[in-house]
Amino acid sequence: MTEPAASRAEQKERTRRAILDAALELCDDTPLAALSLRQVAKQVGIVPTGFYRHFASIEDLGLALVQESLVSLRAVLRDVRQGGEPEYRAIIDRSVGVLVDHVRGRRGHFAFIARERTAGPEPVREAIADGLALFEAELAADLARLPGTSPWSAADLRILSNLIVSAMVATAERLLSVEPDSPAETQIAHEARTQLRMLMVGATRWRST
Amino acid sequence: MTEPAASRAEQKERTRRAILDAALELCDDTPLAALSLRQVAKQVGIVPTGFYRHFASIEDLGLALVQESLVSLRAVLRDVRQGGEPEYRAIIDRSVGVLVDHVRGRRGHFAFIARERTAGPEPVREAIADGLALFEAELAADLARLPGTSPWSAADLRILSNLIVSAMVATAERLLSVEPDSPAETQIAHEARTQLRMLMVGATRWRST
DNA sequence: CATTTCAGTGAACACTCGTACACCCACCAG
């Protein structure tokens, strides 16, 4: 069916991808825990038992989806970083823009994280929490490099990062609930920028005790 | 089994409560969508078909649980309000204390909201979103009554409220992930107070454009 | 007292579920 020979390993990888994609699609309006191996298999076009050649269980599949989705998350930070403006306003505008773009482009991944972060099986929740904690730590490190953060203690920087990450998660969730490219999306982006600015006004006036 | 006569209506209400409680308990580590009518019935001690005398479906049960849980949510705002201190610091300390107490006392309800807010069936998600929006609006009204908010536009007050609610939801989620009365819980409460203070420093310096 | 109402019962239905097992046969290494 596929043009060239398709070596064994290639074909296996292809099927694995199909399973991941199918699961993400089926998960779109249902939590992972309510997903059945047979549904996934049917969607992929393989027989139920074939599933086991790739994953030991649905939960295993979930962990693989987490890893994939966390890559999309990290890409946000990466893209934010590759703009070197030292100006708060510019950084904020850029960051929100990047977030909107990534949510648009990897809707499934962000929706998966948002859902399974609270509703997933324990190992899945843990993996997502770890990913977000890493994100938070890196954000704190970035903030420490910014001008004007010298009076901040390391602990306070972490607490601020936690707050910013929470706000970003909330923004991503709101973005997921509206149509891409809709006026509502623009509105959410605008409000997110305002919120970050409010936060930064507070941050620049803050003095750690 | 129960001491007095137990009028028909009373007994029905009792069973209804048992169903709600059983569902909340079974939901503790699994989303509503992965809950089966038969599991609930077994836990309650009635036959599966008996379930239909009280709810038309699991989703219906979910909506009832949302209503109940939102009462617990509203109680937070009510208890915060019944302290008249006009001082930011005192208001913040009090608010976080109230939140911690309520999450401790109604763990199941808060966990249910946190989980189904993103993972529930569409009508359930919608009901929770409406409840949180109401909470946000009332918070904005409260903030408008506080001294020093005169330079704030109504829109900016709403945006600030949204940010505070997001932070509070995130705090509640963190509280749910640790033991009640543990050092970790104290730590989270401390960080939440700091975050609100950071926010308020920003808020008092803000000028709406 | 006769009648109606209705929460809870119990059997039966037509599914879907995860998983075990034996089986193919195209690929790749020897």
Added chain:
DNA sequence: CTGGTGGGTGTACGAGTGTTCACTGAAATG
């Protein structure tokens, strides 16, 4: 060319699912 590896198949199983229907018997009604 040959033998083994391993994706993918097909069948079968026991367990669990939502929902139907006719039912019982005690409380409520009049």
